[in-house]
Amino acid sequence: MRHMLHLIVIGLLGLTAPAFALDDEPAYRLVVLGDSLSAGFGLSDNEALPARLDQALAARGLAQVIVLNAGVSGDTTAGGLARFDFSVGPDADGVVIALGANDALQGQPPARTRANLAAMIDLARARNLDIVLAGMQAPVNMGVEYRAQFDAIYPDLSQAEDIALYPFLLGPVILRPELLQRDGLHPTAEGVELMAAPLADFIATALFVLPLREVTP
Template structure:
């Protein structure tokens, strides 16, 4: 009798387990505190909000994986890239560089690190989106120009879609930032997720047909 009960419970659990294990499309967001969800719960962080925004656009099969680590620079992201963007990944959003700028690190080094990550993703055949960052205004015009232009230049060189500025929806809106003035609130994250989802729909899931 005991065995029959166990078998019956396993039979009931099997469909749910199979449905839950359905991989769908695994999109890894590798970044820093902006994607890790600094000061927020996991469900309030950008990957979760982005997953909901994509589901609302008919892409419920897309699972957005949070591979953000607070404080990471592009060098740290490169060091953990293969581990963080695991073998089951289908696509990756590379959203790193903000901490490089905050620390005043050489833009050329940030570009080299981002290029190496893109190269690794391309070798693996992953879909890639590069999320741009902008340098703080207090670093001077020369630094800002070199840093801000590295993202569009790199995206063009590597032929990957560029989402111009991850913080665009909240950068000039302190009401959507936490007290530190750097990290988005939960509402700010939702504002960030919506246009990013629109961009991904076109860049990854509904790419324009090549010209004849």
């Protein structure tokens, strides 16, 4: 939050905002609290989403952002809530809450998933953390009614809690089977790269009020 306020003040003064990666800027620790989609199932640590997101943010002038991987394969929103304070350490400045996919796969009640996510948001707010909620969607085979209830959780929470919503974490790869591993659920290394780019764009604007710009390869 302090970085966002710094940039807003610069804008009000009519000055040109400098690149975030200034020598005197402290590191900004952004924790990705998630499941196997964040942990990097089937991939090396440097191929996992947090590592790719770290690189993508640096390419956008946010080199001071350190993205930390707090993904646990198989985790649910209940698990994320139980370990929130442990996984999102005391030095964290912001958190990406990227949980719920396993809730849907297990057919857990959407109301329970929503309550767990809301409780995590409350914990983050109590610590004055910047928050990004990464949306998930229920599988097609869960049925129309369940999908409608589950998929509505994220936009409803975003509006009710006034927090930034990244619409669908798997959006860039879900309809491209060549970017998924053999299980059809987890992205390949190439798929993760494609996921990281728009997520980095979103975070750059949502948390750091930097305009979108062309990224140098």
